[in-house]
Amino acid sequence: MYLRQTRELTHQGAMVVLQGAIAKAEEMGVPQCIAIVDTGGNLLAFVRMDGAKILSQISATQKAVTAVSSRVPTGGVAQDVEIKLALATAGQLTNLKGGVPITINEQIVGAIGVGSGTGQQDVEVALAGIAALQALM
Amino acid sequence: MYLRQTRELTHQGAMVVLQGAIAKAEEMGVPQCIAIVDTGGNLLAFVRMDGAKILSQISATQKAVTAVSSRVPTGGVAQDVEIKLALATAGQLTNLKGGVPITINEQIVGAIGVGSGTGQQDVEVALAGIAALQALM
Amino acid sequence: MYLRQTRELTHQGAMVVLQGAIAKAEEMGVPQCIAIVDTGGNLLAFVRMDGAKILSQISATQKAVTAVSSRVPTGGVAQDVEIKLALATAGQLTNLKGGVPITINEQIVGAIGVGSGTGQQDVEVALAGIAALQALM
Amino acid sequence: MYLRQTRELTHQGAMVVLQGAIAKAEEMGVPQCIAIVDTGGNLLAFVRMDGAKILSQISATQKAVTAVSSRVPTGGVAQDVEIKLALATAGQLTNLKGGVPITINEQIVGAIGVGSGTGQQDVEVALAGIAALQALM
Numbered sequence A, B, C, D: 001m002y003l004r005q006t007r008e009l010t011h012q013g014a015m016v017v018l019q020g021a022i023a024k025a026e027e028m029g030v031p032q033c034i035a036i037v038d039t040g041g042n043l044l045a046f047v048r049m050d051g052a053k054i055l056s057q058i059s060a061t062q063k064a065v066t067a068v069s070s071r072v073p074t075g076g077v078a079q080d081v082e083i084k085l086a087l088a089t090a091g092q093l094t095n096l097k098g099g100v101p102i103t104i105n106e107q108i109v110g111a112i113g114v115g116s117g118t119g120q121q122d123v124e125v126a127l128a129g130i131a132a133l134q135a136l137m
Helices: A011-028 A056-070 A079-088 A119-134 B011-028 B056-070 B079-088 B119-134 C011-028 C056-070 C079-088 C119-134 D011-028 D056-070 D079-088 D119-134
Strands: A003-009 A033-037 A043-048 A099-104 A107-115 B033-037 B043-048 B099-104 B107-115 C003-009 C033-037 C043-048 C099-104 C107-115 D033-037 D043-048 D099-104 D107-115
Touching: A003 A011, A003 A107, A011 A033, A011 A043, A011 A107, A011 A119, A011 D011, A011 D043, A033 A056, A033 A119, A043 A056, A043 D011, A056 A099, A056 A107, A079 B056, A079 B079, A099 A119, A107 A119, B011 B033, B011 B043, B011 B107, B011 B119, B011 C011, B011 C043, B033 B056, B033 B119, B043 B056, B043 C011, B056 B099, B056 B107, B099 B119, B107 B119, C003 C011, C003 C107, C011 C033, C011 C043, C011 C107, C011 C119, C033 C056, C033 C119, C043 C056, C056 C099, C056 C107, C079 D056, C079 D079, C099 C119, C107 C119, D011 D033, D011 D043, D011 D107, D011 D119, D033 D056, D033 D119, D043 D056, D056 D099, D056 D107, D099 D119, D107 D119
Parallel strands: none
Antiparallel strands: A003 C003, A033 A043, A033 A107, A043 D043, A099 A107, B033 B043, B033 B107, B043 C043, B099 B107, C033 C043, C033 C107, C099 C107, D033 D043, D033 D107, D099 D107
């Protein structure tokens, strides 16, 4: 009861997610910023694709941090509290779509955040990254 | 008239509030971030329970700081000014529910902020923490 | 190879370390700020004892973060790089004594940082906190 | 004369540097944080290997930014100005070893920063990353 077992992505695992997400974004023709974080919200892997918005570097990372903190995909917070939550977390909690927890055997092992496309495109790329890892497990 | 007497929570007092709040959160099965601040808004005691959102570390503390600053429970600011107040205080004033002043004999001696549950759950845990201290006075 | 098993302190475990450190500091008559972080450097538990320096809140936490990042007690970095490392990590890496990794069965599960006394006193309190947990395992 | 041609790493180019650096670090058995930036100092690619110091995430990136800014490997600034330069750039200019410009046909197209090992190990991994790209040109 003083310690608990957890599982974390290795950097190899994070690179699989990153490569899977890059491949999807290239296929869609939509350059993206893609961030992978561990369960503590620390950056594990990142890429900014040619043509992706430079400011999406920040939002992609915050989407990943938000997803791993709240344990659900980003974008589902009620409108009347989303700005309050962003302000109360020094801008770190974002309700933009594109952050998704990475789940292996029903356990969250990290999260991916994608930004520079539309919210729908960002989610699609995030899911492709996760699927690339799940296919290997 | 040049000095005034105040009463402040000791760290033992803060730990009683913290333990009371943890016990309630465990009973409810809702992991929480719990922050206790003194009347100066400085952190006295803190815990992040297993499974609580990591970003709630920041918002729980801001709830406590807001409650001790405004001297009333958080969440009662009018909607048309809540964002303006947050921005004008560098994000520190939050109108999220879950911050409650700690009152002993009608005197505010600090505040507790709770975050990671619903607003209602956060308030319930905060009140249980305060009640644990009041029961000993 | 895509995932790795780790162990983390629970909040119960963190509270044992905190209480053990408080007991030692009270016995020594030296009020302290005491921070416990997990392996990701996120705050798990904190106390500021009566009379402890308010600015030590920040340094105690950074000592814990530094210890869990570098995986050794703080204070051992060579003098010719200590300031450079602090500046290159936005002030987060500190070479002040008082941060110690929490090791259970030769595995690091978090860290404790103590500040407000002398370096030697801070280390003594940190070790007492860790010993309190190890005695229960 | 109003516009000039530049050459920049693509994200594919950055991933080649990243993979080359990871391979070297794995061969050496030294986990590293590795950051690749473009000529504007914006992050292109990043990885934090298992066991690398979490705070090296920040310093590795600053090493890359410093290298691309000054156009020479980091670590060569005179001791009497290194801290002044760090402070005058909000901590961004670092004189720690491990940042190296990425040069293709005598033109700087970005930089790599590596941190978590000794200065010498960091440089070795940085050079291996650059060599992996140069071998393909």
